Amino acid sequence: MNGYLSSAGSYLVDAILGLYIGAVMIRFLLQLVRADFYNPVCQFLVKVTNPLLKPLRRIIPGIGGIDVASLILVLSLQIVTLLLLALMAGVSLAIPGLIVLSIGELVALLLNIYMFSILIQVVLSWVGGGAPNPITSLLYSLNEPVMRPARRILPPISGFDLSPILVFLLIGLLKIILVAPIMDLGKSLA
DSSP, X not given: OHHHHHHHHHHHHHXXXXXXXXXXXXXXXXXXXTOOTTSHHHHHHHHHHHHHHHHHXXXXXXXXXXXXXXXXXXXXHHHHHHHHHHHHHTOOXXXXXXXXXXXXXXXXXXXXXXXXXXXXXXHHXXXXXXXXXXXXXHHHHHHHHHHHHHHHHSOOBTTBXXXXXXXXXXXXXXXXXXXXXXXXXXHHHO
């Protein structure tokens, strides 16, 4: 019975903190690409993330248009998540390993955000019929800096934009050659 409760607790910690980390990460990315913050989805993200982010911004200023407070918040929350999960599993982690594992998890999250946002944008382009909605414009704002270079390499062929396939391949490669070594390093340091 105790194992089941521990698994349920780990699941809840990972899910709740993971969703919040994802919200802060998406907010950071939308700020980076200068998305329309009057968009209802952006307003939701601002309201959800402001309780932790606003006090942190008073202490940590942005540098060169980059919201450093958001980056520190996602890193701190990821460290807390991994620490709580390790404590629930009865495992101890060294601080350097914990930090490197957290960075690896955040890079993986970043790649997954782009993978899913591009996939959603592709599906919406097939079924949306060009109807304007708040999510479509945000996805375009978020994905266009990634898709533009891919379209230069692989331009549309007979009206079909195959550049998402190229981006998916690149994301898969980055998971193999970037995320996996970071995670291995973090495990060896832990």
